Amino acid sequence: MTELPAKTDRKMGLVIDLDTCVGCHACVISCKGWNTENYGAPLSDQEPYGGDPSGTFLNRVHSYEVQPEHGHAQLIHFPKSCLHCEDAPCVTVCPTGASYKRVEDGIVLVNEDHCIGCGLCAWSCPYGARELDLAEGVMKKCTLCVDRIYNENLPEIDRTPSCVRTCPAGARHFGDLGDPDSDVSKLVAERGGMDLMPEMGTKPVNKYLPPRPKDRIEDQIDILAPLLAPVAEEPQGFLAWLDKALDKLPGQSSGGAN
Amino acid sequence: MHPAPSVILFTTFSGLGFGLLVFLGLGLPAVTGTVAFVFYAIAYALAVGGLLASTFHLGRPERAWRALTQWKTSWLSREGVCAVAALIVMALYAFGAVFLDSHWTLLGWTGAGLSLATVFTTSMIYTQLKAIPRWNMELTPAVFLSFSLAGGALLAGAEDLAPWLLAIAGAVQLAYWAKGDRALETSGTNLGTATGLGGRGAVRAFEPPHTGSNYLLREFVHVVGRKHAQKLRIIAFVLGFALPLLLILTPVQGFAVKHLLAALAVLSHLAGVAVSRWLFFAQAEHVVGLYYGKR
Amino acid sequence: MKFQQPRVDTSPPVSDEVRKTTCYMCACRCGINVHMKDGKVAYIEGNRDHPVNKGVLCAKGSAGIMQVNAPSRLRAPLKRVGPRGSGEFREISWDEAISTAVGWLNELHETAPQKLAFFTGRDQSQSFTSFWAQNFGTPNYAAHGGFCSVNMATAGIYTMGGAFWEFGQPDWEHTKLFMLFGVAEDHDSNPIKMGIGKIKKRGARVIGVNPIRSGYNAVADDWVGITPGTDGLFILSLVHVLMKAGKIDLDYLSRYTNAPVLINAAEGPDNGLFLRDDDGKMLVIDRNTGKLTPFDQPGVRPDLTAVYERDGVTHRPVFHLMAERYLSPDYAPEAIADKCGIPATRIRAIAGELARVAFDEAFELDVEWTDFRGETHSKMTGRPVSMHAMRGVSAHANGFQTCRALHVLQILLGTVEVPGGFRFKPPYPKPVEAHPTPHGDRRPGRPLDGPHLGFPRGPDDLLLDENGNPQRIDKAFTWENPMSAHGLMHMVISNAHAGDPYKIDTLFMYMANMSWNSSMNTKGVMEMLSARNDDGGYMIPHIIYSDAYSSEMVAYADLILPDTTYLERHDCISLLDRPICEADAAADAIRWPVIEPDRDVRGFQSVLIELANRMSLPGFTNADGSPKWKDYADYIVNHERKPGIGPLAGFRGENGDKEGRGEVNPDQLNRYIENGGFYVAHIPQGADYYKPWNAAYQDWAVGMGIYDSPQPYLFQLYVEPMRKFQLAAEGHGNRQPPDHLRQRLKAVMDPLPIWYETDQQGNEGFTVNALTQRPMAMYHSWGTQNAWLRQLHGRNPLYVPTRLMREHGLQDGDWAKVSSPHGSITVPVMEMAALNENTVWTWNAIGKRKGAWALEQDAPEATKGFLLNHLIHELLPPKGDGMRWANSDPITGQAAWFDLKVKIEKAAAPDGLQESQPAFPAQQSPVGTGPEELKWKVGK
Secondary structure, three states, X not given: OOOOOOOOOOOXXXXXXXXXXXXXXXXXXXXXXXXXXXXXXXXXXXXXXXXXXXXXXXXXXXXXXEEOOOOOOEEEEEEXXXXXXXXXXXXXXXXXXXXXXXXXXXXXXXXXXXOOOOOHHXXXXXXXXXXXXXXXXXXXXXXXXXXXXXXXXXXXXXXXXHHHHHOOOOOEEEXXXXXXXXXXXXXXXXXXXXXXXXXXXXXXXXXXXXXXXXXXXXXXXXXXXXXXXOOOOOHHHHHHHHHHHHHHOOOOOOOOOO | OOOXXXXXXXXXXXXXXXXXXXXXXXXXXXXXXXXXXXXXXXXXXXXXHHHHHHXXXXXXXXXXXXXXXXXXXOHHHHHXXXXXXXXXXXXXXXXXXXHOOOOOHHHHHHHHHHHHHHHHHHHHHHHOOOOOOOOOOOHHHHHHHHHHHHHHHHHHOOOOHHHHHHHHHHHHHHHHHHHHOOHHHHHOOOHHHHHOOHXXXXXXXXXXOOOOOOHHHHHHOOOOOHHHXXXXXXXXXXXXXXXXXXXXXXXXXXXXXXXXXXXXXXXXXXXXXXXXXXXXXXOOOOOHHHHOOOO | OOOOOOOOOOOOOOOOEEEXXXXXXXXXXXXXXXXXXXXXXXXXXXXXXXXXXXXXXXXXXXXXXXXXXXXXXOOOOEEEOOOOOOOOEEEOOHHHHHHHHHHHHHHHHHHOHHHEEEEEOOOOOHHHHHHHHHHHOOOOEEOOHHHHOHHHHHHHHHHHOOOOHHHEEEOOOOOOEEEEEOOOOOOOHHHHHHHHHHHHHOOOEEEEEOOEOOOHHHHOOEEEOOXXXXXXXXXXXXXXXXXXXXXXXXXXXXXXXXXXXXXXXXXXXXXXXXXXXXXXXXXXXXXXXOOEEEOOOOOOOEOOOOOEEEOOEEEOEHHXXXXXXXXXXXXXXXXXXXXXXXXXXXXXXXXXXHHHHHHHOOEEEXXXXXXXXXXXXXXXXXXOEEEEEOHHHHOOOOHHHHHHHHHHHHHHOOOEOOOOOEEEOOOOOOOHHHOOOOOOOOOOOOOOOOXXXXXXXXXXXXXXXXXXXXXXXXXXXXXXXXXXXXXXXXHHHHHHHHOOOOOOOEEEEEOOOOOOOOOOOHHHHHHHHOOEOOOOOEOOOEEEEEEOEOOHHHHHOOEEEEOOOHHHOOEEEOOOOOOOOEOOEEEEEEEOOXXXXXXXXXXXXXXXXXXXXXXXXXXXXXXXXXXOOOOHHHHHHHOOOEOOEOOOOOOEOOOOOEOOOOOOOOOHHHHHHHOOOEEEEEOOOOOOOOOOOEHHHHHHHHHHOOOOOOOOOOEOOOOHHHHHHHHHHOOOOOOOOOHHHHHHHHHHOOOOOOOOOOOOOOOOOOOEEEEEEOOOOOOOOOHHHOOOHHHHOOOOOEEEEHHHHHHOOOOOOOEEEEEEOOEEEEEEEEEEOOEOOOEEEEEOOOOOOOOHHHOOOOOHHHHOOOOHHHHOOOEOOOOOOOOOOEOEOOOOOOEOHHHOEEEEEEEOOHHHOOOOEOOOOOOOOOOOOOOOEEOOOOOO
């Protein structure tokens, strides 16, 4: 059913911390491992050992250099997967109803049995979140690990997307962004979480936490410089200072042999 | 966007085919019998051939029938429904014209409307995509409709209308290119908004996520050299509009010569539209390319 | 109408069974849950209970499934039939393979054990492989530390009884400032990521010192894009500023370091050594009494300032020498800023921040502890500054002294083994004195007289024979590199080829890709491996190689002993080796066959046991001549290094209820498997900080079998063994260095950290620094044949800073010729702005030789990928003195591959082939190539 639900009960999604992501690709491969084995068709690879290897991945980590007006260029790692948009164009363009947004949690899914592989949903997605699997001929996308997050065969603590569970730096968070009191919503509020391409009007559920300001240590020199006032200019003066300083230490009585 | 032959053939041929059906439905010309049969055969060959070509880019063509179900929301589905409806209605109308020597006007008008609607829905498949600013313009339906009508008029031999429609289509084409070249820039989407990092400084794509290729790059990132594109635009404009116009406006004597020139005009137009369509896809920048530092 | 949507099964079965073992995709050794379906591996995730990774898992770990199914897996023992390097082999039986190996080895064992050179690469069973080599009797054994990070390890041990690496970790719970030097990725890869994530979450500051702003440095709050090789100077400048401002922890220095220890100032053979009492204890002045006293007496307050006069000579404490040296204006930020490429204000700001956090943000834990002098402290003082460093500072010819300088900085701030600082992981801390010295005698038919590798205390411990010639093939522990504690694997092939210091018969290697990315001078090594004598025989007569995969090195061996993958084998990650402990706990782990091999392959360690049994090697043989162990699992359970201490510390004793020390438990492996594949012994509270001096920790460590008796010690700001080498160079003692090395030894063996220029002589015109890093998704791994990982990093451009791109008119995708005095390569370039403006770099070991790793010959790794190794030689360019100077640290022999300087120029794409140069002819793949398509799913 390609009509978008008027409203979803929850808005499950990811919050990705660009301040912390070290670009290790752990999420990329964990996702590949879980999702090739689980939901729907395997995520195939073409020429896996050949000259032009490529394959279906539901999550990829880009990297960008940002050159601020002043100071050093910065490198920012940038994981990207389906943002499970509230106003998901990929759902409404689908001619078969294979693409849909779940009413209970807002997850955007593809019913692979109904997908004709026309690719239009991928065309409509500004984020590049959907990839047509060449072997299966159907559209693949992030399911937010819908087969993990409610899975009663998993311990409760593991009912989280595989990318979140595996992320070593803790740069990925999962939760209900529709609930202002959820941990993820609070994080977004605290850290100024942002939408990608807000001008597209897709209203992404996933949010990105911007990197904290960088290379500011020299700005604090006025506070730090007084800490570095020399105790003496010459080694002899230093030793004299040392002698006095040692006296002030607890448990030291004054004046040894000299 | 990757200029896939299947979609170029589809939009070019089916546009022309449905354009012809529009004129046939309107009774321009009001042919019957064998002549009608030939006209309808050409129209159906183009329209159905184009539709069939479009299925070549499907991952699972055997399920194509499912595409008719989501007409409430999906332009692609609407196109399918319109196309099927237009083809059925026009088949009935054609039956009347070919075998019963009669023109069921209401049916014809309905068929013409549905044919035009098919072309419109096709255009809306592209127009609706905000992710591709060059398509996401009012001029996109204008391109599809004007091309379809001009081509239909040419094929239908609508001598009075064809020059005007060709001229309009040509003008729309020029306007589309002019506006399209600025579409990505004026869309407000750039790597800064794509990453949310634009406020921090100049953003540049560094290492791609994978060193190899992927579906997104193959499907959405196609770089056409500016000079190359300029040449192709001239070819598309000359073949698609200028030459056909010249050919049909050339005053000639004799049925055969006239028809030969008309046929040449149609072929030229078809070739020009195909080139234009190639450019329509190849030059269309999907914003996902921004993430890869490409456009 | 109700909204309609398909029903999704949100609770599908995940797996039939979860088998918990230890990852081996790199050196991190995380715990993994291997989900099985129908007896096959369906999914791998991190084990939440595991002390290393606590559930998380990196890209490599999750891609393990593609390693276990890799088409590059060797399938059966192979015997070479074509010339070396061709890759032409014939499959043979294990019987034939073992007989062939025994045929070559047994005679050597009986007659000339040193003619076997046995070196291992990514071996995680070094305590076993060294045990085997020791019992074979060859002095020629080491792993790959010599070209990895021996500077870091050795400087750490000599200075503070432990190193960074996996031997210690920041106190992630408390640290507020984390400073990272030269770390692209590390053995401790997941713990570092977890730690950085954790501290950033609470707003702690991360400072990254690295010419390249990638990975950890990309998330650092402040980036210091230092000029390669100048870290030591930068650190000593921080020392200068901090000392001058008095921002040093005097109490800590006086109690726990040798800063107050008196240095003998009298001329003669003891000059510069510590004053000691008759028991050999270092002497200090007690500030309370003003008397000369051993450092460790109850109630003593060692005085940092007091000097001691005797016989008209003033003996000063170490701290005086430090003040004299580091307060010199030569180390002022303004004096060194240009050389380091860091503005002086930035250096001062960093020093200020270190001071602010260490002292103004100091805190106390309400935990009582008693030190080795018997004094009880009611609190533990925290200084929340922590540091970490790795190969970036290590792989330079001044790396040892740079690592020393870094530890001295940590110690001056009082941030080692305190809350918020840097903490050791058991079995560290462990002073030099508790480590062995090196051993290298050669006694046919008998075991070596002790462990191969160790820490020399002075010239007497060098491995030189009666004529002063090196005892080891790699010339470790000689005057050229006296403290080469990890051996010099990178010199083995070169020396064996040259017959210098002697010829060998058999080169036996394990998991070491020496004919490709694991060697400097790759082309030369390939030639040396296949060089022939006049009689047509190979100059290295026999080469045996064991690996699980069809690496480039396979083609150069005569006999291949195919290893299993990591899910098909037994292993132990032992406290005797390089364990997986945490600062709060000792831990060890096992691997066990969660699947059985589907090929005719065997775990290498079991093969070594079989070889040992066939040769009846001592140590492997009972008194009655019967073998002690049938395979590696048997050894893991039943071997005892000392009574009650074996490879695994957990579940010892008859009932499995003893830890550390205890009788052999035949059920031990099952107990480990039940426990998730690992064992953790927690350090009691109050014993978990101040470990080198904490009586409670020392007692716990003795109980665990880490020491036999408490081993409290002082941090060695001043390293006395180095002074002993200097004394020899000055002419003292019986063992004297050759004259051409005297000057160098006097200079570099300085017992206090120094910095010296690493600029290679004869390199005029080569001014651009060239570095390599391993990408996180492939660090310490065999990523290239892995279908998922190779899509991430299938080729490697040369990253060039913006300035050099402009200067040479380069654009992304252009080709450049990069040359060094040793050679040149032609490679694709890519611009990088967040990079030291005079440094280029690339991802290491992406480039592969055609035919290797079961890849197609047009694989991008083999066409676009390249190695920087071609530009690096194991020797420095000739200096005109006729000597051949090694391209390594003169103290430890660490391969100095980050000293590389190059010249770069724009080039046409090579020959229209668009292939990186140099290109080598294809090897024949002994395993064919992989499938055209993968649709991986093992369940229904």
